[in-house]
Amino acid sequence: MMKMRSGVMCIAKTKSAAGRAGKLFERRLTRKYYLGVVRGHVKFDVADIEFDVGVDPLTASSSHRMVAKTSSASSALETRAAHTRLLALETGHYQREPVTVVLLKPITGRRHQLRVHCAATGHTLLGDYTYSDTVDSAPHRMFLHATRLVLPLESEPLDIQTPEPFFSDERFSSKYKSEKVLRKYRTKEDFNAACDIIDKTYEIGLKYRVFNCND
Template sequence: MAVEKLFESENFLIVNKPFDMYINSDDENEKNTVTYHVASPDSHLSSSLFPLHFVQRLDYATSGVLCIAKNKSSAARAGKLFEKRLTMKYYLAVVRGHVAFEVADIEFNVGVDPTTADSSHRMSALTTSEASERCLQSRHAHTRALRLETGYYDNRPVSVLLLKPVTGRRHQLRVHCSAVGHTILGDYTYSGTRDSMPHRMFLHATRLVLPLPEEPLDIQTAEPFFSDPKFSSKWRSDTAYYKYRNKEDFKGVCDILNKSYVIGVQYKMYKM
């Protein structure tokens, strides 16, 4: 599967990562990686002649905008923006069920699921004080969500959401969606291995804003789901609340999600 280059300069390479692809691998024979497609297979190692620096991560199953720095100084500048939460990341997700809210803030702590602590494959949300034994080393996590459309996938109710992670915990969006009862479509791990029929997990990093003083970046991909015949052939719309499928409309809904809570919207706060 090809890796599309969205932007390239002296300092950064930004690509559209396909779903079900690793970012890198220590196995020199592994070809299903971003680094294999855009550089030498060992480019994620400091010993490489042309090392790359990943200033963010995307899960194996998640597709979308991935920022790669070409040198240490650029990686440090971008890393500080992520650390100080000055970047803005926007994801398109299709989740199971029709959500009742228009806008939601999800602020459940995210920690390690002790049943997979040795492998770190799965995280957990701290939804009640009694759940602390099932959520180790938890840290504050915050996700904002905007309902874009409801419909049906394979005759089962689903919703299209715009997600903005305010914090950057491992598996945060997947864990938070699952914790509020709307697991991401095709998320095998957080559905308890039940959601295995869709051909992919429907979570896509659609837009990344990096306010670098010398090189401000606002990178966006095309809409990834409705242009996929495997999805669109099984999709039936119910209610469209916003236009979002072209790039300008998507920026518009990002602006809506950036606003503070406004009286009159169907708002929900999820917090322990």
């Protein structure tokens, strides 16, 4: 079976801890950062993806698949506002096909939000069988990894980070060829520096794009 996303998980040991963490998530005070590899070379440095996300009417009975509302004519059901920030890190080729390594920061937390938003921009996550319309089945996994989670707890602020898992995996690295490193990210320090960039609302010199129903 294809491996889906991987990475950091938040599991509370007590009810009180769960309550404190839950309030941080509800108030959107946590910060989550994902490393991903998407199909194609993106034409921007940083983007705000603001498409609402709802249930795909074709799978409404199972709630298996979600869909982005990319226009007023969208058939998506029960849509909710959703917002993702994307920062391009490196361009390259996977099995001679163009891909881009990206940093993703979900501002909201909707079901399948990152996968749906990437697909809605025309750049599905590498190995995402569902949101490539069952076309992308060759890779051994979906290339989405929860790399860093920041919980600003008053008693003990937590900043949890894992190493990137893609380039240390020969099944990926043997098929990948780098083209251009836009921003360093493979060490903890470099990854945190990239997170600092995506946290800003504006960065001089970066090509910016917004995706919403007004496009």
